Amino acid sequence: MSAVKVGLLGLGTVGGGAATVLLRNAQEIQRKLGRAIEISHVAGLGIADQTILDASKVRLTEDAFEVVNDPDVQIVVELIGGYTLAKDLVMQAIENGKHVVTANKALIATHGPEIFKAATAKGVNVAYEAAVAGGIPIIKAVREGLAANRIDWIAGIINGTGNFILTEMRDKGRDFDEVLKEAQALGYAEADPTFDVEGIDAAHKLTILASIAFGIELQFDKCYTEGISKITTDDVNYALELGYAIKHLGITRKTDAGIELRVHPTLIPKKRLIANVDGVMNAVLAHGDAVGPTLYYGAGAGAEPTASAVVADIIDTVRSIDAPVEQKVPMLGFQDGSLSNEPVLPIEDVHTACYLRMTALDKPGVLAEVSDVFAKHNISLEAVIQKEPAPGSDKVHLVLLTQVVKERDMNTAIAEVEGFAEIEGSVARIRVEQLG
Numbered sequence: 001m002s003a004v005k006v007g008l009l010g011l012g013t014v015g016g017g018a019a020t021v022l023l024r025n026a027q028e029i030q031r032k033l034g035r036a037i038e039i040s041h042v043a044g045l046g047i048a049d050q051t052i053l054d055a056s057k058v059r060l061t062e063d064a065f066e067v068v069n070d071p072d073v074q075i076v077v078e079l080i081g082g083y084t085l086a087k088d089l090v091m092q093a094i095e096n097g098k099h100v101v102t103a104n105k106a107l108i109a110t111h112g113p114e115i116f117k118a119a120t121a122k123g124v125n126v127a128y129e130a131a132v133a134g135g136i137p138i139i140k141a142v143r144e145g146l147a148a149n150r151i152d153w154i155a156g157i158i159n160g161t162g163n164f165i166l167t168e169m170r171d172k173g174r175d176f177d178e179v180l181k182e183a184q185a186l187g188y189a190e191a192d193p194t195f196d197v198e199g200i201d202a203a204h205k206l207t208i209l210a211s212i213a214f215g216i217e218l219q220f221d222k223c224y225t226e227g228i229s230k231i232t233t234d235d236v237n238y239a240l241e242l243g244y245a246i247k248h249l250g251i252t253r254k255t256d257a258g259i260e261l262r263v264h265p266t267l268i269p270k271k272r273l274i275a276n277v278d279g280v281m282n283a284v285l286a287h288g289d290a291v292g293p294t295l296y297y298g299a300g301a302g303a304e305p306t307a308s309a310v311v312a313d314i315i316d317t318v319r320s321i322d323a324p325v326e327q328k329v330p331m332l333g334f335q336d337g338s339l340s341n342e343p344v345l346p347i348e349d350v351h352t353a354c355y356l357r358m359t360a361l362d363k364p365g366v367l368a369e370v371s372d373v374f375a376k377h378n379i380s381l382e383a384v385i386q387k388e389p390a391p392g393s394d395k396v397h398l399v400l401l402t403q404v405v406k407e408r409d410m411n412t413a414i415a416e417v418e419g420f421a422e423i424e425g426s427v428a429r430i431r432v433e434q435l436g
Helices: 013-024 026-033 064-068 084-095 105-122 138-145 160-172 176-185 200-214 233-241 303-319 366-376 407-418
Strands: 004-009 037-043 059-061 075-078 099-102 151-157 244-254 259-269 281-288 292-299 351-361 381-386 395-402 423-432
Touching: 004 013, 004 064, 013 026, 013 037, 013 303, 026 037, 026 303, 037 064, 037 303, 059 064, 064 084, 075 084, 075 303, 084 099, 084 105, 099 105, 099 303, 105 200, 138 151, 138 200, 138 281, 138 292, 151 200, 160 176, 160 233, 160 244, 160 281, 200 244, 200 259, 233 244, 233 351, 233 395, 233 423, 351 366, 351 407, 366 381, 366 395, 366 407, 395 423, 407 423
Parallel strands: 004 037, 004 075, 037 059, 075 099, 259 423
Antiparallel strands: 151 244, 151 281, 244 259, 281 292, 351 395, 351 423, 381 395
8 A cells, every 4th residue: 555645744842753753663653554654744944954854755844834735745743833823724734635633732622623623524534642641642542442431530630840840849848939940941841831830731631631521512711720839838748747649630520510620739649649640740530430440641741752642643544544434433532413512610610628728826716716617608627737836926827628518618718717807818728639
């Protein structure tokens, strides 16, 4: 059989990794497919200076539209990132009848419905395994490996930068700002780290996971998103004292009222395997009604780990390149027209336990007054820690661990406590999940 021709858009970290893996493992890939995959056209800035590809065998250009309009290219691999140009290129590739592979989680999370609709109309496929958790094949695991299951919930560490920061804070007692600077120096975080530390990157990925898990539309705008920039070393240490680790989790859960879709710092029991996933590594827990809990662990970023997922998508696309649409795995795992309209719950309607930390005047009766507020709102306390004041200080930390409560009720109780003259500043809240 003739070789399948691939066009790469972008030859940066991931694009370079994809080219390297395709070339290095060409023989092994051909043994699996029965035909070769050939990189025939590549676009990238400064492409003439690249050293990965043989310019005598591959067309090189700085104009990405040359690749998507090349009649010889059968699969377009979009690895440039961003929203606007990437979307235009993907839509043009689809219009030209080309299959698309992308690692662009922001593109899929925000423009996925439009892209998938266009691809279905043209009878082509859009594959995006590398968009979530780098080299971990979590899309395939949930969409295909767990297809027999009704998915109950998914919880994941899906941003390595945030996990690295929280790990350093726990293991070395360092402050958030100090560790963030190191993460930037090591290349784990961008100069503007907002997408990573404020949860936007994780929210893009969770939006995709929720859609393939529950058969709902991609709804990034409805994902509750909270970052880790307000986590203190005190919080990390108090959590450990209570038997928990703090992780930045993306959590989606199917309930009778609707779908939870939320990214935020979370206390989870130290005995859970996912609580011991450290550094820049990622991990995803998926719970199915038949299989129970399953854990997927691996590198969430990096040139070759991400390329592993990109090239796997290319291989899968080649395997089904001539198959009719009805014989292909649906892009979101559910047949066209069968996505449900189950609502995504606002965070106020979500039920979780909570860790609360507040600074109070060191005087009798304050803890009792605070406890009375929570009792009035039917919020039960699981544990209470009152620390001794620092030498010369008249303030103490009160730490409370609550049982499961509706977020709206917790908001009301916290607002009342913050109104006390004896409470200084805001009450810090971190949600708690058992993940049992």
